[in-house]
Amino acid sequence: MKMTFNFGSFLSARSVVGETLHELGQKHNNVWALTADTGGALASFKKDFPDRYIDVGVAEQNCAGIAAGLALEGNIPFIAGMIPFMTMRACEQNRTAICYQDLPVRFIGTGGGLTSGGGSTHNAMEDIGIMKTLVNMTVLSIGDPNMVGDIMIESMDYPHPLYIRLAQGKKDRMLYEPGTRTYKIGEGITARDGSDATIIAHGEMVYVALEAADTLAAEGINARVIDMYSIKPLDKDLLLKAVKETDNIVVLEDHLMAGGLASTIADVFADDGIHPKNFKRLGIPQVYAGFGSGEEQRTKYGYDQTATVAAVRQMLK
Amino acid sequence: MADPKEVKRLQELAFEMRKKLINLCGNYDGIVHIGGDLSMTDLLVGLYHHGMKVDPTDIHAPTRDRFLLSKGHGAVCMYIAMSLRGYFNYDEILNTYGQLDSAYGMHPCKIQLPGVECSTGSLGQGLAIAVGLAFSARQRKESHRVFCMMGDGETCEGEVWEAANTAGSYKLGNLIGIVDRNKQMMTSLDGDYMHLEPYADKWRAFNWDVVELEGHDMGQIVEALDNLPPITNEKPTVLVASTIKGKGVSFMERNVGWHAGALSHEDMEKAIADIEADFAKVRSAA
Numbered sequence: 001m002k003m004t005f006n007f008g009s010f011l012s013a014r015s016v017v018g019e020t021l022h023e024l025g026q027k028h029n030n031v032w033a034l035t036a037d038t039g040g041a042l043a044s045f046k047k048d049f050p051d052r053y054i055d056v057g058v059a060e061q062n063c064a065g066i067a068a069g070l071a072l073e074g075n076i077p078f079i080a081g082m083i084p085f086m087t088m089r090a091c092e093q094n095r096t097a098i099c100y101q102d103l104p105v106r107f108i109g110t111g112g113g114l115t116s117g118g119g120s121t122h123n124a125m126e127d128i129g130i131m132k133t134l135v136n137m138t139v140l141s142i143g144d145p146n147m148v149g150d151i152m153i154e155s156m157d158y159p160h161p162l163y164i165r166l167a168q169g170k171k172d173r174m175l176y177e178p179g180t181r182t183y184k185i186g187e188g189i190t191a192r193d194g195s196d197a198t199i200i201a202h203g204e205m206v207y208v209a210l211e212a213a214d215t216l217a218a219e220g221i222n223a224r225v226i227d228m229y230s231i232k233p234l235d236k237d238l239l240l241k242a243v244k245e246t247d248n249i250v251v252l253e254d255h256l257m258a259g260g261l262a263s264t265i266a267d268v269f270a271d272d273g274i275h276p277k278n279f280k281r282l283g284i285p286q287v288y289a290g291f292g293s294g295e296e297q298r299t300k301y302g303y304d305q306t307a308t309v310a311a312v313r314q315m316l317k
Numbered sequence: 318m319a320d321p322k323e324v325k326r327l328q329e330l331a332f333e334m335r336k337k338l339i340n341l342c343g344n345y346d347g348i349v350h351i352g353g354d355l356s357m358t359d360l361l362v363g364l365y366h367h368g369m370k371v372d373p374t375d376i377h378a379p380t381r382d383r384f385l386l387s388k389g390h391g392a393v394c395m396y397i398a399m400s401l402r403g404y405f406n407y408d409e410i411l412n413t414y415g416q417l418d419s420a421y422g423m424h425p426c427k428i429q430l431p432g433v434e435c436s437t438g439s440l441g442q443g444l445a446i447a448v449g450l451a452f453s454a455r456q457r458k459e460s461h462r463v464f465c466m467m468g469d470g471e472t473c474e475g476e477v478w479e480a481a482n483t484a485g486s487y488k489l490g491n492l493i494g495i496v497d498r499n500k501q502m503m504t505s506l507d508g509d510y511m512h513l514e515p516y517a518d519k520w521r522a523f524n525w526d527v528v529e530l531e532g533h534d535m536g537q538i539v540e541a542l543d544n545l546p547p548i549t550n551e552k553p554t555v556l557v558a559s560t561i562k563g564k565g566v567s568f569m570e571r572n573v574g575w576h577a578g579a580l581s582h583e584d585m586e587k588a589i590a591d592i593e594a595d596f597a598k599v600r601s602a603a
Contacts, residue, residue, distance in 0.1 A: 032452075051456045054487070062445045062479035069449015072435060077449075093476070096439045097446055101427060 017041050017108055017166075020149040021078055025049045028156060032070055032077040036063045038110075042080060060085045064093035064105075071103035076156065082116070083109035083124035083165065087131055098161050099136045106155055107131075107163040108148075112141065112203050113254025114284065114301075115168040115294035124165070125284045129259025131163045132232045138185060139232040141165040141202035141253075141261075144175040147229070150183050158185065167204035167254070168294065175206055175227070188235035194224035197248035197278075197312045200239070202228050202261055204294070205252045205303075212252075212308035223312055231261050236268055247277040248315040252308055254294065257283040278315040282307055319539035323367065325603060327535045330401055331362045332596040335565050336589055337397050337407060342578075343585025345414050350423075350577040352569060353468060354394035356499040356560040359533050361398040364464060364495070368542030373403040376432045382461045383450050385435050387443020388468035388497065389424040390577075395433075396421055404432045441474025443467060444494060448480050451492040451553075462548060466495045470502040473511055478523065485524030490550030494525070497532065499562040503576045520555045532558030565595040 018041035024031045025045050032052045033045045039055050046053040056063045060081065067077040079086065086109045087094070098105045109127065116122040132139045138160055142148050148166065155162055162185075175191060183189075191206055192213050201209040206227045213223040224246055226238060243249060251262040262281035268274065282303035289297055298304040335358055342349040365371065369382040386395050393414065400407045405421075413419035420430040424438025434450075437443050447465035454461055471477065484492050498516065500507040507513050517527045526546065530537040541556050562576070563569025566588045580588060 054452060054483075056479065056483050059476075059479035059482070061442075061476040062448075062483060065442055065445025065476065065480060066449040066452065066483065069435075069446040069451075070453050071449075072446070073450060073453035075453055092439060093442060093445070096436075097442050101436050 015041060016145040016149045017080060017152070018044060020152045021045050022048065024152065024156065025052065028076065030075045032075050034063050034067055034077050034079045036060045036081050036085065038081045060090040061093045064090040065097050067105045068093070068097035068101065068103055071098070071105050072101070076104055076106065078106040078108060078152075080108045081110075082122065083111050083127050084122060087124070087127040087163075091130060094131070094137070094161070095134050099134045102136045102160055104159055105161050106152070107161070108166065109163065110166045110168060112165045112167045113294060114289050114297040115204065115254065117168070117291070117293060119291050120288040123289055125256045125289070126259065127165060128231055128255050128261065129263070132264065134161075136160050137232070138162045139165070140185065140229050141231060142229050143167065143173075143203045143206045143227070146174065146178040147176065147183055151185070154183065154185070165203060173207050175210070186230050186233040186235060188230060188238040189227040190224065190238070191227045192223070192225040194222040195246055196222045197250065197315055198224040198226055198242040198246045199250045199252055199308060199312065200226045200228050200242070200261065200265065201252040202231060203254060205254050208298070208305050209252050209308060212305045212312070215305065215309050216312055221312060221316060228261055231264055234264055234268065239265060239268060240274065243274055243276045248312070249276045249279045250308060250311050250315070251281050251283070252303060253283045254298070254303070255283055257281045257285060280311045280315070282311060319536045319543065321603070324535045324539055327362050327366055327539065328599055328603070330366055331359045331535065332592070332599075334358050334362060334394075334397050334401060335592045338394060339566070339580065339585055339588045339592060341393060341397075341411050341414060343580040343582060343588075344411060345579070347415050348577045348579050349393060350390040352501070352562040352575045352577065353388060353391050353497065353499065355564045355566065355569065356532070356562045357388070357391055357394060357466065357497040358564070359535055359538060360466065360495055360497060360558055360560075361394055363535065363538035363542055364466075365398045365402045367539055369464060370461065371402070373399070373432070376404070379459065380461055383434050383447070383463045385443045385447045385450070385463070385465045386425060386437050387447075387465055388440065388471055389438030389443075391466075391468070392423060392425040393421070395425060399432060440468070440471035441476045444477050444484075445480035447492060448484050448489065451484070451489040452487070454491055455489065460548060462491050462493055462545070464493045464495060466497065469496050469498045469500065469507065469513060469516070472496065472513070473502075481520065481523040481525065484553040488551050489553045490546060491548035492553040493545060494553065494555035496555060496557045497560050498557050499560045501562045501571070501573060501576070504573060506573065517557050520557070524552055526550065526552045526554045528554065528556045530556060530558050532560035533564055565592045567591045
């Protein structure tokens with residue numbers, strides 16, 4: 001059934017970010033919220049801390065610069081925005097105004113991969129590649145809403161720039177029971193154990209990987225799923241353990257296959273002389289994708305659940 | 318009216334600074350952005366030695382005025398202005414400038430050189446950062462000002478106007494922009510390709526108060542700084558200072574080639590003679 005909804009309610013679905021920021025704003029008077037006209041989820045922060053809320057209009061470079069200035073004075077600015085503009089339009093400001101000075105600015109970006117529905121102008125398929133090359137930047141891609149909140153809280157003590165990539169937000173599914181885990185930047189999560197192969201994913205694709213593992217289990221294939229949400233720094237120990245114990249590695253990500261998590265992992269393999277029996281990347285090929293939902297495009301470009309299952313099966317033949 | 322004795326003291330400092338700049342340019346084995354250094358020398362003297370509340374013995378004092386050099390390629394001019402104020406040692410700047418592991422590089426780095434408020438050098442980025450500093454000061458009810466020195470050429474960057482728009486919209490009266498309006502870019506004159514006029518009106522259109530002044534007239538600089546509005550002003554303020562790129566050196570003034578360069582010993586002597594002759598005119602006018 002077709003329902004009425006407007007842009008306001010659509011944006012407010014990113015409520016975990018908004019609620020957590022509000023909580024942080026209450027506890028810490030040096031927390032600021034900044035946005036380039038995408039602050040729908042920040043309504044409660046804006047209402048209660050108007051003197052620490054800045055909407056600069058559609059001006060991402062300026063937003064990054066102002067955040068740098070706030071951080072120079074000992075504040076913790078959170079920038080909420082759409083990934084392509086936050087990471088590409090303001091790329092140089094992120095690098096030079098923020099990372100060069102190693103300032104604790106937090107970037108919370110929505111619309112990871114092809115989930116935006118806006119077409120190639122609004123897709124975010126290069127962001128991890130761009131952000132991970134910035135010295136001092138930490139890059140996380142999170143697929144569980146409660147985990148986003150927990151990491152935001154943990155980030156209060158983190159003295160460096162930090163980028164958190166989210167999917168569209170409104171479709172974020174819970175992967176982990178709230179309160180059952182503690183998260184530490186730099187440590188990946190074994191979301192499901194297994195010994196035949198390992199699917200390594202981040203963000204929304206962790207859910208797809210878990211579904212693929214369920215399908216494989218029905219065929220007697222025991223696939224491990226790693227939520228490698230901390231892309232930089234990477235949990236090398238967890239990665240090497242998976243190679244040692246399963247020897248078959250599939251990397252599944254809603255990002256260009258070149259430049260994202262798969263490339264980060266391939267770097268480790270090349271540098272350390274690691275040769276898993278099988279290594280396969282699933283993600284976005286060298287295309288500017290068109291319109292349609294994230295799910296539809298994953299199928300079109302060959303990195304959905306079916307493709308993941310097929311890749312694992314192929315390795316174990 | 319600006320105090321004539323104070324103006325004279327600052328003029329002497331500016332003369333000293335120009336000679337030190339030329340000396341460094343003649344001794345350093347590489348290029349120095351001497352054109353834009355000489356155009357903002359008087360302004361930096363006015364700021365560091367008169368207008369700004371700063372204390373070189375307490376560089377982290379929360380009450381200090383903040384200074385950002387958005388035209389980061391003028392770093393050496395700032396280093397020398399600060400050294401004359403007691404922050405740094407000029408001989409150390411002269412002897413290590415641009416060398417491996419020196420704190421004194423072509424563009425200022427706050428990590429390598431404490432006392433510098435912000436690392437800059439990528440043009441057009443300073444004002445937005447200054448806006449962030451101004452927001453923070455206002456929210457904490459601090460009474461200092463934030464000064465941001467820009468080159469007019471870098472105000473071709475869009476980010477400058479994004480930041481100007483924000484500062485005007487949020488009424489950041491504690492923010493003072495200074496534009497070194499030397500009417501030259503790196504490789505052309507204002508008007509050759511890009512036309513920046515009506516320049517002051519552009520700032521007014523973004524809800525800034527504008528003070529137009531002669532950037533080599535120390536009396537006007539002092540007067541502008543003495544008469545800045547209170548930080549509660551409803552608008553940020555920009556000082557648009559008309560200057561001459563290469564000011565004081567006959568073969569550099571208004572010469573597009575002298576955005577940056579190196580000086581032979583002979584030309585260094587000639588440049589210093591020019592600076593002295595130029596200053597003699599200032600002295601006799603006083």
